[in-house]
Amino acid sequence: MEGRNWKAWLYLLPAIAFLGVFMVYPLVDVFVYSFEEGYNSASQSFFGVGGYNYSYVLHDPYFLQAVKNTFILVIITVPVSTGIALLISLGLNSIKPLRELYQTVYFLPYVTNTLAVGLVFMILFKKTAYSDGLVNLLINAFGGQSVDFIDGPYWAKMFVMCFYTVWVVMPFKILILTSALASVPQDYYNAAKIDGTSRFRIFTRITLPMISPMIFYLVITGFIGAFKAYSDEVALFGTDLNAAGMNTIVGYVYDMLYGDSGGYPSYASAAALILFAIVLTITVINLTISRRSSN
Numbered sequence: 286m287e288g289r290n291w292k293a294w295l296y297l298l299p300a301i302a303f304l305g306v307f308m309v310y311p312l313v314d315v316f317v318y319s320f321e322e323g324y325n326s327a328s329q330s331f332f333g334v335g336g337y338n339y340s341y342v343l344h345d346p347y348f349l350q351a352v353k354n355t356f357i358l359v360i361i362t363v364p365v366s367t368g369i370a371l372l373i374s375l376g377l378n379s380i381k382p383l384r385e386l387y388q389t390v391y392f393l394p395y396v397t398n399t400l401a402v403g404l405v406f407m408i409l410f411k412k413t414a415y416s417d418g419l420v421n422l423l424i425n426a427f428g429g430q431s432v433d434f435i436d437g438p439y440w441a442k443m444f445v446m447c448f449y450t451v452w453v454v455m456p457f458k459i460l461i462l463t464s465a466l467a468s469v470p471q472d473y474y475n476a477a478k479i480d481g482t483s484r485f486r487i488f489t490r491i492t493l494p495m496i497s498p499m500i501f502y503l504v505i506t507g508f509i510g511a512f513k514a515y516s517d518e519v520a521l522f523g524t525d526l527n528a529a530g531m532n533t534i535v536g537y538v539y540d541m542l543y544g545d546s547g548g549y550p551s552y553a554s555a556a557a558l559i560l561f562a563i564v565l566t567i568t569v570i571n572l573t574i575s576r577r578s579s580n
Contacts, residue, residue, distance in 0.1 A: 315554040315557055315558065316554070316558065318550050318551050318553075318554035319338055319339070319551060319554035319555040319557075319558050320334050320335065320336070320338065320551075321333075321334060321338075321551050322334065322335055322337045322338060322551065323551075338551045338552055338554070338555040339555045339559070341552060341555075342552055342555045342556045342559065343559075345552075347527050347532065347537060347540075348534075348537050348556060350527075350530060350532060351532040351533050351534050351536060351537040352534060354443070354446075354530075354531055354532060354533055355511070355512060355514065355533045355534050357443060357447075358443075358446060358447060358450060358511050358514060358533070359508055359511040359512060361447045362447050362450040362451050362454070362507070362511055363504060363507040363508055363511055364504075365447075365451055366450070366451040366454050366455045366458060366507065367458060367500065367503055367504060367507060369451070369455060370455050370458035370459045370462055370503075371458075371462055371500070373391065373455075373459050374459050374462035374463045374465075374466055375466065375488075375492075377391070377459070377463050378463060378466040378467065388459075388460070388463060391455075391456055391459050391460075392456045392457075392459070392460055393456070394452060394453060394455075394456045395453070395456035395457050395460075399453055399516055399517055399520060400516065400519075400520045402449070402452070402453060402520070403449065403516075403517060403519075403520020403521050404520060406445065406448075406449050406452075406520075406521060407435060407520070407521055410434035410435055410445050411433075411434065411435040411436075412431065412433045412434075412435070412436070412437075417431045418434075420434065435521065435522065436529075439530060442522065442529065442530070442531055443531075445521060446517070446518060446521060446522075446531060449517055449520075449521060450511065450514065450517055453517060454507065454510065458503050458507075461499055461502070461503060462496065462499060462500075462503070465495075465496040465499040466492070466496060468495075469491070469492060469495045469496065473491050473495075474487065474491065477490075477491060497575075498575070501571065501574075501575035504571060505568055505571045505572065505575075508564070508567050508568065508571065509564055509568065512534065512535075512560065512563065512564050512567075513535050514533050514535065515533055515535040515536045515539065518531050518532070518533055518536060519536075526540075527540065534556065534559075534560045534563075535560070537556055538553045538556045538557050538560070539553075541553035541556065
């Protein structure tokens with residue numbers, strides 16, 4: 286028995302070494318950086334240890350704006366994308382002919398490069414000297430006035446960012462929910478139909494409880510993915526997200542490391558750990574709710 290345990294640990298050693306070098310060590314390093322005050326990346330020196338980096342980040346207007354943008358993005362896009370994906374999946378599940386074709390069409394945005402999709406969205410919404418964009422043309426056709434969704438008011442830019450995020454993440458959710466719906470035993474539906482149960486009651490009493498683990502999985506991963514948003518915003522508003530007022534927490538961390546205000550790994554580490562604490566807290570809350578619901 287002891288020999289088997291020794292062999293098992295030997296087989297796991299490469300994976301453990303890989304996780305230690307590329308995950309555990311960077312986390313410890315970031316934690317140490319976050320408490321080193323006045324860290325100079327050139328000389329690898331600092332003048333003190335304390336919580337000043339956290340205080341600076343939490344009082345930085347750019348960071349507070351990034352937190353606001355990220356939370357709005359999370360609160361809007363996660364439930365909206367999950368709800369729309371569920372409705373589309375229910376429709377696909379009820380279609381017999383060409384079901385695989387429709388599933389492929391809905392999945393195409395997920396395998397398309399996000400920057401390419403972002404450029405298409407920017408062309409659709411951006412006002413230029415030659416055109417107001419296709420979306421504004423539709424607004425004008427219904428008697429509305431043109432809106433600059435890319436360089437205009439904050440609400441317009443946030444609308445585009447949320448719309449784009451929902452569009453990008455929805456195909457994966459549709460794929461997962463379609464598979465979950467297909468795994469529900471048909472016997473349950475047949476028994477309900479024999480009893481004359483309405484479709485709404487079948488959905489709430491059979492379908493929803495059976496696929497609830499997948500819904501909670503999508504919600505949790507959706508929260509984590511939305512909190513890590515950055516490349517989507519760059520595709521829409523360019524690299525200077527602070528000037529556009531559309532930066533995210535991950536974008537703030539990147540700017541502190543490599544942007545115009547870069548060279549401050551201590552501030553970036555503090556912001557990264559704050560993001561880690563936020564994501565961890567929300568994930569624990571979601572897992573607690575899902576376990577109580579399943580019980």
